[in-house]
Amino acid sequence: MSPFSYHKPTSISEALSLADASSQYIAGGTNLVDLMKENVVRPQRLIDITGLALANIETTASGGLRIGALVSNADLAWHPAIQQHYPLLADAILAGASAQLRNMASTAGNLLQRTRCYYFYDTGTPCNKRDPGSGCPARTGLNRIHAILGASDACVATHPSDMCVALAALEAVVHVQGPAGNRQIAFSDFHRLPGVEPARDNHLRPAELITAIELPPPAFAQHYRYLKVRDRASFAFALVSVAAALTFDAGLIRDARVALGGVAHKPWRDSAVEAGLRGQPASVALFTRAAERLLQGASPLSHNGFKIKLAQRAIVRALSDAAFGATDQGATA
Template identity: 55%
Template structure:
């Protein structure tokens, strides 16, 4: 662990100014991921800016009829909030599927968005890693890659984004509110995280001099037909091999709206808007659901250790539809 200085901010502008004062600063709130990264010598900040005193701890209604969740609201608070459980149960279920109760009690919404991959090579400073040190290589390409990405991959990095909450936020069409030296801005959740591409060291489109202030959810929360399915190696405190956040609007037997995000399969929560467009307007049948599941993995690339994730993803999507609609969809033989 390297030596670092510490400063506590009491306002958003002060926090931004403190962060800009050094090139190697980091914001810290719950610290559930950052502290681990510092201990493992993966993150080496020279200044920690404590933001736990910022006024970003409320869940409020928006004029548009949705809700706005402050970046410092804890995961547990969101998961058990009456409005969230009633109108956005998909989000509550995703949060409760992640981490442990103790971690959820201190982990924040903003920190959850910014947590980094749990790739073994990223955490092992004795090995090369393009995400940790650009240009050094990616041992996971030919090495131990059971937990790694099958969608949106390239030859620089096949790490996956670890969050459960973010998969649900992607399916719910959330908006990220951001503050910076040039003022506030918003990003659709789909544009917040990045694929690895040629810059695997950059996880998000958040600028170095910016801070997440809130997450906004639209009025429609798929409260009637939804499912969060997480498939993992053990039932407790494990990251997803594949997860599915699914929201539906049905009229009779017709799919009026579908929003499906996948976790554990890409460098960011994965949405396929073309596949969703294909499914809208179709009858809720086994052929349609299996066709949709197959479309989601049509460009998937499996490797020696993780090719099983392709079929696992299609089966998980079918199962999520069963959970959301309480209807069984028989898969093709």
């Protein structure tokens, strides 16, 4: 671990004044500290934001929820309003990490998790995400856990978060504050595909600080499913995960959301596929067609071709469970 200075501001304005290109904000530190220990990242300054007033969960004027950036994953998952009105999000959080990590990890920190690509963590190997222009050995190396959608020649890493997959399906909004003021980012626009700049995971501007996540008014508390397929039932990252949510009107699907995790550089959705579900009666055949369309552009690597069929089957199962009432089966495949 490289030397760094440590600062604990007492206001957002003070935090922003301390931020520069060589600094990092830190809250729970469940990912950042590991990266620093491995010398994957080497901030010269840590700005500890745990003293800021960003740990509240409040109802918005529109009937949604505003979740402070410092709310722990554990507190969020077990909050009565989340359990009652956004159970998809609760299930996704509880499917991720361990109880100890959920007690430490923050809402904002979850959005900023870095990939678990082996080559990203191994500073003895090239990695475009860690060292732009050095190459992507995962493309021809060990790539079982890597992306099958939205990847590029520069990077095939996947985003590791479970919570973010549910937030994508729920169409959350990210509130940020920076030197230029406040702004809101639709969740679908927050994370980036790798393109030719895989070192950039998201669309935050320099020194910007996430202050809150806003959920729209609840709509998917009855027909939902978070399904996570992983190598073991204990703490493990998803090979494939699916956040599925439906609403019905007179026996027909009125609205549909399907987000995938473990398959791309960001949570993966396709609005055209979701639109194709609306106005239709729920059926396995309908969901099978939707799964096939959602995976149409998949481009497997040498060791992860199995993810295509796995993802298709997971989508069908998650949508079927959401439609026909199997949400009590738990959050793990």
